[in-house]
Amino acid sequence: MADIVSDRQHNAYFASFFTPRPTPRVTQKQLFGKHIVLGVGGSIAAYKAIPLLRRLTDLGADVEVVMTASARHFITPLTFQTLSGHPVHTDLFASNSNMAHLRLAETADLILVSPATANLIGRFAHGLADDLLSTLILASHAPLLIVPAMDGDMWQHPRVQQNVQTLRETSVEVLDPEFGTLASGHVGWGRFPSEETIMSSIISLLTMPSDYHSEVVLITAGPTHEAIDPVRYIANRSSGKMGHALAQAAQKRGAKVTFITGPTSLTPPPSVHTISISTAKEMQNEVHKHFERATVVIMAAAVADYQLTHTAATKLKKHEQKHLSLTLSLTPDILGTLASKKTGQFIVGFAAETESLIEEATRKLQEKGLDMIIANDVTQPDTGFGSDTNAAIVLDMHGIAENIPLMPKHEMATKILDLIRHRLGNR
Ligand SMILES: Cc1cc2nc3c(=O)[nH]c(=O)nc-3n(C[C@H](O)[C@H](O)[C@H](O)COP(=O)(O)O)c2cc1C
CATH class of the missing domain: 3.40.50.1950 (Flavin prenyltransferase-like)
Structure with missing residues (x-):
């Protein structure tokens, strides 16, 4: 500390x-x-x-x-x-x-x-x-x-x-x-x-702007947990801090926020409609449930890419098998399924990458039909999972839109909301 x-x-x-x-x-x-x-x-x-x-x-x-x-x-x-x-x-x-x-x-x-x-x-x-x-x-x-x-x-x-x-x-x-x-x-x-x-x-x-008062913002955050058995799970290092910062900032600017979060140690922002989920499948169900009403969707969660093909119903006993092989299958591609359901929503994705940041983010933006993507290099100690700060490159369909230098996550949240607001125009 x-x-x-x-x-x-x-x-x-x-x-x-x-x-x-x-x-x-x-x-x-x-x-x-x-x-x-x-x-x-x-x-x-x-x-x-x-x-x-x-x-x-x-x-x-x-x-x-x-x-x-x-x-x-x-x-x-x-x-x-x-x-x-x-x-x-x-x-x-x-x-x-x-x-x-x-x-x-x-x-x-x-x-x-x-x-x-x-x-x-x-x-x-x-x-x-x-x-x-x-x-x-x-x-x-x-x-x-x-x-x-x-x-x-x-x-x-x-x-x-x-x-x-x-x-x-x-x-x-x-x-x-x-x-x-x-x-x-x-x-x-x-x-x-x-x-x-x-x-x-x-x-x-x-004098905080209330420029989101007419927006319904759906935000996801945190990791998902994919069960191996009733005791163990596969997860990732996401802390949920960026998504929390975005939910707080959007609420302060007058938005109606629905916040869908995987398991984190953070207290959900007060007065925000928070839905806690555990798995990628549960995240998908909740996102689909709230997507239609949303005008802005910010997918900051680090959803697991793989889940167990079969989850054991009872705890696996280590004395019963010396080596354990797990068969994994892809989780639902939540972001990828949203473009076809779009009815005017502005969709923002996140790309946490360890190499080829711009190439990977551009591919994701185009393949998933996103309006904007926030790409960050998670190999750096100050911008990785769990850190209180972040730095990112923001891309939209025209290419690199903004280079956000290292700053506290709550400041980055404000910056991201400014960029979205600018693209939404005066609606
Ligand atoms: C001379 C003096 C100066 C103090 N200055 C501080 C201070 O600057 N900050 C602080 O946290 N506590 C300071 N304290 C301790 C607080 O007064 C003490 O913790 C008190 O219980 C705080 O009550 P409050 O939080 O209800 O105001 C000081 C105490 C004394 C005797």
């Missing part, structure tokens, strides 16, 4: 010297009409929520502040009350609260937790609801943006990293803290991110 932290963050740190930071396009009153719930945790960086609150209200946002009990050791509610123009919410059981947790949950366009402590991140990741902030987060469908700030050892602790990962896998945006001198005087990862970074995330979350 420590490696995950250092790779991702060191790359980001060094890249920051060479890559100009995108300046968010902030216009006056850009956040007018937006209701933001600002949760403040018990971090030494709690005072940094003050200039952030000022920036948000200057841009026209209506901000209500919720402080944890620990946060009140660092800063007084009066400061936030004065700057936000609203009483500060601190107590789930306050006699005058009138179910504030539900009102805030329902009316928020964004919940921003800044700074977020290791403790808050752990509680959110585990769905705990033992104070006002954690309760309203569970009750809300609003996007959640977490801005961590903590000691470097705390941030790099495997349990904190695991919690961050859990949140990221369930549509929550968690910013990486920055590298530098910490309150303890140590140097490390854990510093409250810059105001520009936070503002840029807030603005992109609040």
Whole structure:
């Protein structure tokens, strides 16, 4: 886990010297009409929520502040009350609260937790609801943006990293803290991110396009398991992360998503219609069931190419046979059967290859009548199965359409949806 932290963050740190930071396009009153719930945790960086609150209200946002009990050791509610123009919410059981947790949950366009402590991140990741902030987060469908700030050892602790990962896998945006001198005087990862970074995330979350609101998107993900006997199966290394990222991104952009997934360790994106399958045959049945209604079909699953010709009804005993030969037959070619059923669907396939990437992807695109194919080289450690990042070459009927450089899978998902949207036109 420590490696995950250092790779991702060191790359980001060094890249920051060479890559100009995108300046968010902030216009006056850009956040007018937006209701933001600002949760403040018990971090030494709690005072940094003050200039952030000022920036948000200057841009026209209506901000209500919720402080944890620990946060009140660092800063007084009066400061936030004065700057936000609203009483500060601190107590789930306050006699005058009138179910504030539900009102805030329902009316928020964004919940921003800044700074977020290791403790808050752990509680959110585990769905705990033992104070006002954690309760309203569970009750809300609003996007959640977490801005961590903590000691470097705390941030790099495997349990904190695991919690961050859990949140990221369930549509929550968690910013990486920055590298530098910490309150303890140590140097490390854990510093409250810059105001520009936070503002840029807030603005992109609040101004996210809903350009998929009229689309019904069918997405497949993960591997399939082909049974040898009741205990054993043949599978592949797909983690399902790319398909999950696509389902989350499409849902955030307003699509009605049907998500058909093989066995993975990931939690399905919340509010997405998820169908869990195990075998290629089951995947085919579900895809065919939902294909007609779909307007966009993205087949990101790594469906097994072979299945057992005969699956043993009982567990094979190793003492009964020293050598075991399995006879395999081809699984149904799900993608290949869709072109003939097409009634206007835009169909996207994936080609995970270890050699002749472009040739193989082009062949697949043409043979299966796809509109677009995302080809990626799975021999590279950063783009292979299970990795959090990916790089790909996108092809359509005109040839190479886009070369997507190495980036986190959730960013690639956005990029792929942009490319599809562009080809769908304004329908
Ligand atoms: C002086 C001081 C500074 C602290 N700063 C942080 C911090 O920056 N980040 C963090 O995760 N915890 C920090 N803590 C620990 C939290 O305050 C503690 O875990 C608390 O339970 C968090 O409560 P909350 O998550 O409900 O706000 C600090 C504690 C003290 C005494």
